[in-house]
Amino acid sequence: MARIPLRRDRAVSVKTITVLGSTGSVGCSTLDVLRQVRETGQFDFQLEALTANTNAGELAKQARDFGARIAVIGDERALPELRAQLEGSGIEAAGGRSAIVDAAARPVSWTMAAIVGAAGLAPTLAAVRNGGTVALANKECLVSAGDLFMAEVNSSGARLLPVDSEHNAIFQVFDFERPAGIERIQLTASGGPFRTWPAAAIAAASPAEACRHPTWNMGAKISVDSASLMNKGLELIEAHYLFGTVPGRLEVLVHPQSIVHSLVSYSDGSVLAHMGAPDMRVPIAHALAWPGRLATNSARLDLAAIRELTFEAPDTDRFPCLRLAQEALSEGGAAPAVLNAANEVAVEAFLAGRIAFGRIAPIVTGTLETSSRLGWGKPASLAEVDLLDAAAREVAVGLLN
Numbered sequence: 001m002a003r004i005p006l007r008r009d010r011a012v013s014v015k016t017i018t019v020l021g022s023t024g025s026v027g028c029s030t031l032d033v034l035r036q037v038r039e040t041g042q043f044d045f046q047l048e049a050l051t052a053n054t055n056a057g058e059l060a061k062q063a064r065d066f067g068a069r070i071a072v073i074g075d076e077r078a079l080p081e082l083r084a085q086l087e088g089s090g091i092e093a094a095g096g097r098s099a100i101v102d103a104a105a106r107p108v109s110w111t112m113a114a115i116v117g118a119a120g121l122a123p124t125l126a127a128v129r130n131g132g133t134v135a136l137a138n139k140e141c142l143v144s145a146g147d148l149f150m151a152e153v154n155s156s157g158a159r160l161l162p163v164d165s166e167h168n169a170i171f172q173v174f175d176f177e178r179p180a181g182i183e184r185i186q187l188t189a190s191g192g193p194f195r196t197w198p199a200a201a202i203a204a205a206s207p208a209e210a211c212r213h214p215t216w217n218m219g220a221k222i223s224v225d226s227a228s229l230m231n232k233g234l235e236l237i238e239a240h241y242l243f244g245t246v247p248g249r250l251e252v253l254v255h256p257q258s259i260v261h262s263l264v265s266y267s268d269g270s271v272l273a274h275m276g277a278p279d280m281r282v283p284i285a286h287a288l289a290w291p292g293r294l295a296t297n298s299a300r301l302d303l304a305a306i307r308e309l310t311f312e313a314p315d316t317d318r319f320p321c322l323r324l325a326q327e328a329l330s331e332g333g334a335a336p337a338v339l340n341a342a343n344e345v346a347v348e349a350f351l352a353g354r355i356a357f358g359r360i361a362p363i364v365t366g367t368l369e370t371s372s373r374l375g376w377g378k379p380a381s382l383a384e385v386d387l388l389d390a391a392a393r394e395v396a397v398g399l400l401n
Contacts, residue, residue, distance in 0.1 A: 016048045020104055020123050021114035022062055023052040025219045026137045026163065029280045030112045031062060033288060036296055049103040051115070051123070054078055060085030070094060072103045074119075101126050110288065112163070113138050116221050117344055118389055121145060125382070128158045135287040137163040139234045144337040145385045146241035161287040162242055166235055168283035169261035169274035174243060184265040185245055187235050188255035189314065190215050190278075192227040195256060199318045203358025207351050215258040215278045224347045225321075228360055229314060233325020237336050240329060247329045252322065254312045259301065277301050320361040328368065334376040334388055335368060341392035342367035349400050366399045367392055 017034070021027045027050075037043060047068040052059040056078040063071035063086060070092040073082045079095030086093050094103070097119070104111065104123035111127040112135045113120060120138035127134050129152065136142075141149050153160050162168050166187040175181060193212050194202045210227040211220050218226065225231035229252075236250050253263070258278040265271045276282050277299040285294040316323035321343070328335035346363040349355045355363070371392060379385045 015044070016046050016108040017110050017112070018049040018051075018104065018106065018108045018127065019047070019112045019114065020049075020051050020100070020120065020127070021053075021112075021116065021137075022050040023055040023058045024114055024116060025217060025222070026114035026280055026284070027052075027112065030114065030135075030284050030288075031066065033281050033284050033294070033296060034066065037288075037294065040295065042294060048106050048108045051100045051103055053115075053119075056082040057085060063091050064089055067091075070103055070106075072099045074100055097122075105130065108132055110135065112284070113141070114163075116140075116219060118144055118340065121149075121382075121385070125149065125152055128152050128160070129156050131157045133159040133161060133287075135161050135163045135284070136167075139164070139231075139238050140340050142238045142241045143234050143340045144389060145379065145382060146237070146336065148379070148382055148385065150241055160242075161290055162238075163280075163283050163287050164235060164238070165261045165276075165278070165280065165283050167239060167242055167262075168286055169276075170239065170243060170264060172274050172286070173262070173264045173272035175264075175266070179244065181267045182245070182249070182264060183267055184249050184251060185239060185243065186251045186253045186263040186265070187232060187239060188253050188258070188260055188262060188311075189229060189232040190226070190258045191254045191256055191312075191314075192229065194227055194318075195254065197318075202318060203356060205357040207353070210350070210357055214256070216280075220351055221344075221347055224350060224357075224360075225343070228321040228357070229319040230321035230325060230343055230360075230364075232314075233322045233329075234340065236325060237329045247326075250329075252314050254314050255309065257306060257309055259303075259306060259309055260311075275301060321364065324361065324364055324368065333378040334371055337379065337385060337388050338368055338371045338376065338392040339364060341389045342396040345393050345396035345400070355400060363396055363399045367396045370395045 019027050047066040049070045050063050050068045051072040053074040056073050059071050072094045076095040083093045101122050104126040107130050110133045113124040114137040118140045121141050124141050211223040213223050232252050260273050260275050263273040279298045281298045285296045328339040342364040346360040379388050
């Protein structure tokens with residue numbers, strides 16, 4: 001299986017930048033890092049494109065602040081507001097899903113791919129096909145279309161750099177020259193807001209409680225996935241494709257302090273762990289400057305103040321979504337894409353108050369069982385990925401009731 005193509009022959013020379021999903025948590029953190037770069041004069045850059053889903057006001061403000069050439073809103077109903085906010089700025093405004101893909105296809109040196117969910121697949125692929133550097137913060141590209149996506153990365157000559165804190169941590173301690181010496185990769189999980197809750201209380205949790213993450217500031221969907229540990233399951237699938245690691249050598253370790261982000265164990269008994277404060281600006285800065293380093297004002301790690309780091313095995317009885325993701329990874333075929341689509345439907349319904357938190361896992365389970373019973377196979381093309389995603393969503397919607 002192909003791993004991340006590194007091409008360490010030269011430093012990343014960032015001249016033009018696109019941020020896909022700029023008003024989300026990762027997008028805002030990216031612009032904060034770029035703001036620090038601008039203030040310190042570490043390098044010159046030009047914002048080519050910024051995209052968002054519905055927040056036209058924030059998108060327009062970002063575009064004006066950074067002098068972007070184009071701002072694109074996914075919801076076309078918000079396009080008049082975006083145009084009004086950008087009037088007189090000289091910044092182009094566009095709207096609609098196809099416009100986001102067109103913006104992602106503009107040739108740039110570096111793209112932040114931070115659109116949440118399966119909606120991020122087409123724009124991220126458009127960025128990959130340019131052959132530049134793509135900082136990947138979208139899990140679903142690899143979960144839904146792992147082999148196909150990595151094939152596009154390799155054929156285009158793009159450089160793919162993981163931005164999720166766990167995958168970025170693995171990237172920094174992974175021996176790409178001698179991968180045969182790696183015995184195990186462990187991704188850490190904070191355990192989320194329900195780590196110590198009994199099963200009955202977890203099942204009845206409200207959206208506000210599920211989004212109250214103890215260590216990370218994230219968007220609603222990712223926060224809910226973290227509360228169910230589905231997020232960590234998706235990250236296992238992502239790591240499988242990024243690092244070419246077989247499922248049996250990928251594990252999850254609960255670590256409430258969120259200081260150790262991942263661990264890589266080697267055949268000589270050594271374990272390399274990456275540590276850092278729980279701040280997404282740190283992996284973003286790493287991806288922005290790789291193979292160099294940026295100076296940022298992110299919080300420095302003070303282990304004496306933290307005093308202790310604790311670890312425990314995950315409880316897949318109370319958090320069955322992690323087990324479902326592990327099983328989907330082992331099964332392969334259509335299972336990862338079906339898992340992702342069903343989970344997106346269930347989480348959206350939970351956030352809308354249509355189902356209880358405890359219904360998320362059963363809806364995903366039912367969708368996976370249906371796909372297995374109907375014999376859905378591994379998608380052989382990106383068009384088949386779209387068809388599989390749509391079919392799985394239809395089944396999941398039917399299970400909501």
